[in-house]
Amino acid sequence: MTAIKLWWSVFSWGGAGKPRLCSRGAGLGLGLLFAGLLGACESKKAEPAAGAAPSSEPAAAAVVAPIKIGLIAPFSGPFAGAGKQIEGGVRAYLDVHGSKVSGREIELLVKDVTGVAPDVAKSLAQGLIVRDNVDFLAGFVLTPNALAVAPLATEAKKPMVIMNAATSVITTKSPYVVRVSFTLPQVSAPLATWAAKNGIKSVYTLVSDYAPGADAEGQFKKTFEAAGGKVVDSVRVPVQNPDFAPYIQRIKDAKPEAVFIFVPAGAQGTAFLKAFQERGLAKQGIQVIATGDVTEDQELGAMGDAALGVVTTHHYSAAHDSPENTAFKQAFAKVTGGKVRPNFMAVGGYDGMAAIARVVEKLGGKLDGDRAMAAFKGLELDSPRGHIRIDPETRDVVQTVYVRKVEQRPDGLYNVEFDHFDEQKDPGKPPPSP
């Protein structure tokens, strides 16, 4: 697998770093410029494009420099779907709230990092900082890419908004990093607590053999054993494992009450659950529990019956019942064409954009890195996932983690929330250095 990843980065290097100044954003910007000019000459005829921005001061707006946000995420390669979710979330926010904050237009500079490619991420960030002079760096689906960019954020004093990457350590790597998504320990600890509370005494853990898998396994074990449960065995499987049969058979022999899994969503999660179903482990009374990535909304539709009944913990489900979420889903469908369901990454993009907008508002449109970071600390948002806030100490997100079960609804499979843990901080943070 490593060989393939390596190939990926080698072969996809050439295409990297092409600026993808999004036609829509640029178009909107131009449209508003025209609208502004027209408005100046012809008083009332000009309506702002797509009704996006309520233009209270049309002529002045056209000359104020835009707020530039550099969005770094994968838009090609195996993680292309993640990038599209994040961009969709960001655009959904702009669609609902307008693309103008404190009189300044928001301009997105979208960059394709192509995959796990720290070197590409770094050079893209460099370009965004030096050449484009962006006000915010944002996006970041994959931890290695975020870690590569963090030192640049410190050096350039640019706020860096993490919209997905979920390893605990990222926020400690620069005082300019703020995270609106989640961390893996943050969602795996409540799962262990829930399992222990609900009469599950023995658990078998199966995780993919890479850093997030190890994180999930470690946190689950720690919390579950502290709550009096027993982890009967733990196995790590290759990240691209073609056949789960031998592992499933081991689990079947061990007869635990539940099996905790963390594998990449999509083909791996589905393959595990199918093999699990085929061998009748569910009939034997073994419950599958997992972090919500495994049954994330975008992939859930294609997982089929095998996913039914899986219990997961996560911070967002498309089935979350709130007016904010309904509005979010509508806007997401509008900007992406409605082909895919928004998942937690889209919400990360939406909330990241919301946080940036709030900070710009607080500062009255006058930006600098340190003041922006001060404004991020303690920020509270009514997100499509529920209420969230940014911990002023760690700059990491504090939120409700929901316990959900996969159920069949008329329009497909959904993670239906049935329990929740409020005010969850990231338990994986290393203690603050003295």
Place this chain on the structure above:
Amino acid sequence: MNFLGVVFDGIAYGSLLFLISVGLSITLGLMNVVNLAHGAFAMFGGYCSVWLTAAWGLPFLWTLPLVCLAGAAVGALAERLLYQRLYRASHLDQVLFSIGLTFMAVAVATYFWGPTQQRVELPAFLRGQARVLGLDLGVYRSFLVGLVVLISVALTGLIEHTRFGAQLRAAVDNQQVSAGLGIPVQRVFCLAFALGSALAALGGALGIELLGLEPSFALEYLVYFLLVVSVGGAGSVRGTAFAALALGLCDVAGKYYVPELGAFVIYALMIVLLMLFPAGLRGRRA
């Protein structure tokens, strides 16, 4: 689980490896084209099957012959337009060309089907497990094993006992002399490439249930294709079958009995086998 269960799972997994690799054994092994785009042809077969079931409502099993035909057609087209120019090129050129083609296929698949995985609905009689002589056997897995027996017998017969097979072997060994003897070398190569592509497409379609299908499929399993073909020996159907079964058995046994090391067993075995048989188990060019 008893030992027999492990053996069955190993054979079933080996069958899957055989199905997704045997097409490459023909293009790489027999025709000596380093076709790293094999996974792209397999993926094409997979998407064909998904599309036929979704758009035309065909049952999964009925799509399989159509998938083979489509794979053969695309293979023949690719051979005429692209690959035939590479028969005399260096292996590096072939590698660069075919890996480029693979990346294009990944992008095309993402464009049309999106980055998420696809699924097919198996008929009810192929799902679940059946109890045979006290053993729980996966029905779909047994179906794959049966198919492998059929395909390997048919292919061996075709290559070793028919006129076409003789022509192909002759053309691969020496194109000029074969042409001089009146063998239509171009047509033979085109047909052989189409055959390899058809098998790739079939493997891709059959693999969806177990391996899933995403645009990155074309790259993800490339290691396994190459592993099976290099261990099996270039161009031997029987060698490919032996290699696939040996690797499948050892992989499953390793993962079951020593899960800490499980993922490495298949690679360790590859190293050992290649040291013992540098030209593969049934290599022709020893």
